[in-house]
Amino acid sequence: MVATIVQGSAHIFARSGTIWTQRAQFNAVGGAVNGYFGYRIAFSGDTAIVGEPGAGGFVGAAWVFDVPANDFASARNDVTGVLYPTLAAALLPATSGQQITATEGAWRIAASFSTAGRRLSLPSGGDIRTPSTAAITLGGSSTLGTPAGGVAEIFGALSVPANQMALVSADSFRLGARGSLRLFSNASLSVDTPATRLDASVQLDSRAFLVLRGDADTFADLIAAAFADISATGTLTNHAAWSLTSASVGATVFTNRDSLSSAGTSGIFGDFLNEAGAITTIVSGRLFVVGSLTNNGTISETVCSNCLSTPPNLDVGGDLVIGPAANFALPFTDSLVYVAGGYSNAINSNTRYDLSLATLQLEGVGSEQTLEVMSADIGASASGLDRTIAGHYPIGTLRIGPSPSTVRLVDAHDNDTLGQGSCEAIYVDTLQIDAGSRLINPTCRIYYNTLINNGTIDLPANVIPLAAPCPADLNSDGFVDDADFVIFADAYNLLDCADPAMPAGCPADLSADGLVDDADFVVFAAAYNELLCP
Numbered sequence: 001m002v003a004t005i006v007q008g009s010a011h012i013f014a015r016s017g018t019i020w021t022q023r024a025q026f027n028a029v030g031g032a033v034n035g036y037f038g039y040r041i042a043f044s045g046d047t048a049i050v051g052e053p054g055a056g057g058f059v060g061a062a063w064v065f066d067v068p069a070n071d072f073a074s075a076r077n078d079v080t081g082v083l084y085p086t087l088a089a090a091l092l093p094a095t096s097g098q099q100i101t102a103t104e105g106a107w108r109i110a111a112s113f114s115t116a117g118r119r120l121s122l123p124s125g126g127d128i129r130t131p132s133t134a135a136i137t138l139g140g141s142s143t144l145g146t147p148a149g150g151v152a153e154i155f156g157a158l159s160v161p162a163n164q165m166a167l168v169s170a171d172s173f174r175l176g177a178r179g180s181l182r183l184f185s186n187a188s189l190s191v192d193t194p195a196t197r198l199d200a201s202v203q204l205d206s207r208a209f210l211v212l213r214g215d216a217d218t219f220a221d222l223i224a225a226a227f228a229d230i231s232a233t234g235t236l237t238n239h240a241a242w243s244l245t246s247a248s249v250g251a252t253v254f255t256n257r258d259s260l261s262s263a264g265t266s267g268i269f270g271d272f273l274n275e276a277g278a279i280t281t282i283v284s285g286r287l288f289v290v291g292s293l294t295n296n297g298t299i300s301e302t303v304c305s306n307c308l309s310t311p312p313n314l315d316v317g318g319d320l321v322i323g324p325a326a327n328f329a330l331p332f333t334d335s336l337v338y339v340a341g342g343y344s345n346a347i348n349s350n351t352r353y354d355l356s357l358a359t360l361q362l363e364g365v366g367s368e369q370t371l372e373v374m375s376a377d378i379g380a381s382a383s384g385l386d387r388t389i390a391g392h393y394p395i396g397t398l399r400i401g402p403s404p405s406t407v408r409l410v411d412a413h414d415n416d417t418l419g420q421g422s423c424e425a426i427y428v429d430t431l432q433i434d435a436g437s438r439l440i441n442p443t444c445r446i447y448y449n450t451l452i453n454n455g456t457i458d459l460p461a462n463v464i465p466l467a468a469p470c471p472a473d474l475n476s477d478g479f480v481d482d483a484d485f486v487i488f489a490d491a492y493n494l495l496d497c498a499d500p501a502m503p504a505g506c507p508a509d510l511s512a513d514g515l516v517d518d519a520d521f522v523v524f525a526a527a528y529n530e531l532l533c534p
Helices: 087-091 104-108 482-494 518-530
Strands: 010-016 019-026 041-044 047-052 061-066 075-077 082-084 100-102 121-123 128-130 135-137 142-145 151-154 157-160 165-169 172-175 180-183 188-192 195-198 201-204 209-212 215-218 222-224 229-232 235-238 241-245 248-256 259-263 265-274 279-282 286-289 293-295 298-301 313-316 320-322 327-329 336-339 343-345 353-362 368-372 395-400 406-410 425-433 438-440 445-453 463-465
Touching: 010 047, 075 087, 082 087, 087 100, 104 128, 180 188, 180 209, 201 209, 201 229, 222 229, 229 235, 241 248, 259 265, 279 286, 343 353, 482 518
Parallel strands: 100 121, 121 142, 128 151, 135 157, 142 165, 151 172, 157 180, 165 188, 172 195, 180 201, 188 209, 195 215, 201 222, 209 229, 215 235, 222 241, 229 248, 235 248, 241 259, 248 265, 259 279, 265 286, 265 293, 279 298, 286 313, 293 320, 298 327, 313 336, 320 343, 327 353, 336 353, 343 368, 353 395, 368 406, 395 425, 406 438, 425 445, 445 463
Antiparallel strands: 010 019, 041 047, 047 061, 075 082, 075 100
């Protein structure tokens, strides 16, 4: 007689509509041959207790299994109570206002789907991780979220249609490198997480808004069109290439660690840190920084050949702080650097600084501003306006005002690398002090070509006009002497300013006709007889 073997097993099923599908099978590994495993079953959350009473003298047992419900792909319409095998299937018949709760497994196999303008709530039973092949379109004020402690990671495409909005809520949010994020015109997406990481490209069409409620890092390119806005309630850090066209950025601190290009009228609302190695380029229009700007990298501008606007401008609502190894160049006439706070500049090489044609405007209503003096004080020599000479940092126009402002000259940094034994100076083509404004200059000097003073200068003796140019002083030592004659004679032997051996700029061409000839000798001889420059 053969004994009956009744070991038993337990099976997990999920229902989709009227169809039941087996999701898992549990067996009593090492259990009794006739243990009747599965005779009794109890559940507590995701834990199953399967009884094995035993038979024929065998002692019974109870087996405990974790039932990973989120591993099963299912999506439940919480309003109708119907279970579906996929998110796409659950969304197809859903109507606005309904909630679709999906398992982690359903999100992992999610295909492309769209809320199609309906207001849907899409909570996950656990974390959200979508495949790179998925394309999710959220709109209609729809929400996507996880339970407390949950993670939302979109590895495919995510978009919000024009004139619609959406919300993502989780403990952290990540856009995978193979994905993308696009907000169409007038669309908005709020990401309500303490930490956001964007590893894929982001495109914000005109008047689109991306709101990140926490700290955020971007590691891929971002393009923001006219009137678009990206903001974070915490810090926002760029690790890739950003392009702003009349767009804005908002954060407590926005850090650029790679490259930022600004065109039109763009704004950074908060403090801006341009780190070492980073490049910020103002292509056209004006870049506003509502907070303070710290530059340890490169800030420069280019002239847009097809733009009708004036040369690029930089507007800083707080302090402008420039580090010693930074580059700061706005090398165009009519370019403006506007500073409402202090101007601290520690650059120690004239090759990395150029405001020689630009205007530096200080206007700090209600508080005293400080202005770093940078150039080696060589007296009232016009050579002070030559930015190609080491230790020289000339400014085209220095303006204090027009609103009543108080500016104090300080010498906190060794810009000319000659030590701090004596005060450095400022050389400007035009110095303008508007009505009600005050210049505090007890020690350091300002040298100028043109002075427009409608305000107050504490020590007028330290504001000094530049001497008339002395072109025959070829070595810029304040004298026309034998040393200059040697330089002139060498150039006279070459004659043609186009000769590659001629010194750059052909300084001995005193008549500016492209040749070093007898006409130049007459000018030089007259100056040589005077010896001392005017």
